[in-house]
Amino acid sequence: xxxxxxxxxxxxxxxxxxxxxxxxxxxxxxxxxxxxxxxxxxxxxxxxxxxxxxxxxxxxxxxxxxxxxxxxxxxxxxxxxxxxxxxxxxxxxxxxxxxxxxxxxxxxxxxxxxxxxxxxxxxxxxxxxxxxxxxxxxxxxxxxxxxxxxxxxxxxxxxxxxxxxxxxxxxxxxxxxxxxxxxxxxxxxxxxxxxxxxxxxxxxxxxxxxxxxxxxxxxxxxxxxxxxxxxxxxxxxxxxxxxxxxxxxxxxxxxxxxxxxxxxxxxxxxxxxxxxxxxxxxxxxxxxxxxxxxxxxxxxxxxxxxxxxxxxxxxxxxxxxxxxxxxxxxxxxxxx
Numbered sequence: 353x354x355x356x357x358x359x360x361x362x363x364x365x366x367x368x369x370x371x372x373x374x375x376x377x378x379x380x381x382x383x384x385x386x387x388x389x390x391x392x393x394x395x396x397x398x399x400x401x402x403x404x405x406x407x408x409x410x411x412x413x414x415x416x417x418x419x420x421x422x423x424x425x426x427x428x429x430x431x432x433x434x435x436x437x438x439x440x441x442x443x444x445x446x447x448x449x450x451x452x453x454x455x456x457x458x459x460x461x462x463x464x465x466x467x468x469x470x471x472x473x474x475x476x477x478x479x480x481x482x483x484x485x486x487x488x489x490x491x492x493x494x495x496x497x498x499x500x501x502x503x504x505x506x507x508x509x510x511x512x513x514x515x516x517x518x519x520x521x522x523x524x525x526x527x528x529x530x531x532x533x534x535x536x537x538x539x540x541x542x543x544x545x546x547x548x549x550x551x552x553x554x555x556x557x558x559x560x561x562x563x564x565x566x567x568x569x570x571x572x573x574x575x576x577x578x579x580x581x582x583x584x585x586x587x588x589x590x591x592x593x594x595x596x597x598x599x600x601x602x603x604x605x606x607x608x609x610x611x612x613x614x615x616x617x618x619x620x621x622x623x624x625x626x627x628x629x630x631x632x633x634x635x636x637x638x639x640x641x642x643x644x645x646x647x648x649x650x651x652x653x654x655x656x657x658x659x660x661x662x663x664x665x666x667x668x669x670x671x672x673x674x675x676x677x678x679x680x681x682x683x684x685x686x687x688x
Contacts, residue, residue: 373666374673375659377411379640380540380565380618382499384411384466387674388631388659391622391645392417392470392502392544393442395655398456399463404652408464410659411641415452415460417470417504420482422448426589432577437596437624438646439575441589444472444504449485453494461496468542469495472504476530479503483534490538501539503531503564506546506571506593518546518571521558532563542620544568547602553613566618568643569606573599596646600624604637611638611679626654628661638679 377387389412395401397416407413425445432439447455449471460467469486473479489495505517505527517523528543535541543559545552547570556567572593577586585591603623610619621639624646625631631642647654662674671677 373663373671374675375663377641377675378618379500379542379620382540382565384641386411386659387635387641388655388662389468389620389641389643390414390648390655391643392468392504393440394645394648397446397452398460399465401648401652401655402463405656406463407460408466410465410655412466412468412499413460414468414470414502414643415456416446417444417472418446418449418452418482419444419472419474420449420478420485422446422451426587428588429586430588432586432592434575434577434594434596434598436598437594438649439577439587439592439594440572441587441592443589449482453486453489457495457498465497466499467497468500468502469498469539470502470504470544471531473527473530476526479527479530480534483531487535487538498539500542500565501531501535502542502544502568503528504544504571506544506548516546516548518555519549521555524555524558525562528559528562528564540565542566542568542618544571545606546571547599547606547623548574552606553610556610556614556617560614560617566620566640567610568620568622569610569639570599570603570623573602595624597624597626600626600630600633604633607634607639608637608681612682625658628658628663628665631658631662632665632677635674635677636679636681638682640678 375386377384392414393416426441426443430442471482517527541564543564559567572595575594576591579586600623607621619639620641621634622643625644626647634642644655644658
């Protein structure tokens with residue numbers, strides 16, 4: 353694909369319209385019909401968005417993070433709006449893997465959705481346990497539609513409460529390695545990494561070396577909102593994670609840097625995607641696929657709308673296959 357018009361990708365006036373751009377993409381060995389997915393924690397445990405979006409039309413539905421055992425999460429209030437996004441301290445509330453497999457997955461699978469399961473744990477053994485539970489279900493034919501596991505490692509390490517797994521190469525390797533051991537090859541692993549670090553590229557490398565087939569960039573930024581009348585946090589859990597449009601440039605930088613450092617590592621970009629242009633920007637930076645999260649709170653149809661806008665953007669810019677767009681920001685003599 354050759355940019356035209358001073359380095360810009362744009363279909364010249366009067367040029368014939370293309371057929372619908374090719375949307376199929378790959379995240380490692382996982383083939384997705386569409387590069388737009390939901391983001392974990394923003395679209396529920398199953399088919400909650402099915403009344404608004406044809407879930408089968410999306411690249412995948414990434415479900416809320418699941419642990420080996422049920423977890424109640426943090427006290428209310430859990431979510432507040434910010435000037436350009438949202439601050440949340442939900443605390444990874446979930447019914448546990450076994451209950452999700454029994455109660456939520458069948459209805460989600462019935463929509464025809466491609467499913468990515470997000471998992472988490474407070475300890476290395478907890479990651480291994482939840483992965484083992486999912487592996488058993490896969491081998492028993494009880495995990496229809498599930499194609500990958502996204503490891504949420506941006507949670508406290510109970511073995512060292514001063515640190516999070518995602519904040520050190522050792523922590524990333526431990527959590528990803530334990531998940532890899534629990535799955536025993538039953539499903540590919542995507543490691544969802546935190547931007548709250550000084551060298552994200554080295555952590556992406558640690559994830560890949562420990563068994564991750566791809567990385568998801570990024571999770572939320574650490575934030576805090578206070579009530580000045582009382583001096584107390586506005587969220588029941590204290591601090592929280594900032595998401596939404598405010599963090600989009602951070603996500604683009606993370607994807608760009610990790611693509612430059614690891615040219616062959618599959619990357620899923622996520623963070624503040626609210627439009628097809630925002631999705632295209634992450635792909636331009638080097639993402640193989642993107643996720644839509646906080647936008648669904650204001651517009652539950654956002655993932656489908658953004659996918660449609662991405663197609664329109666590609667057509668307007670002469671892109672016949674979205675894979676042509678991937679990483680073009682790294683071609684120094686060209687631009688997005």
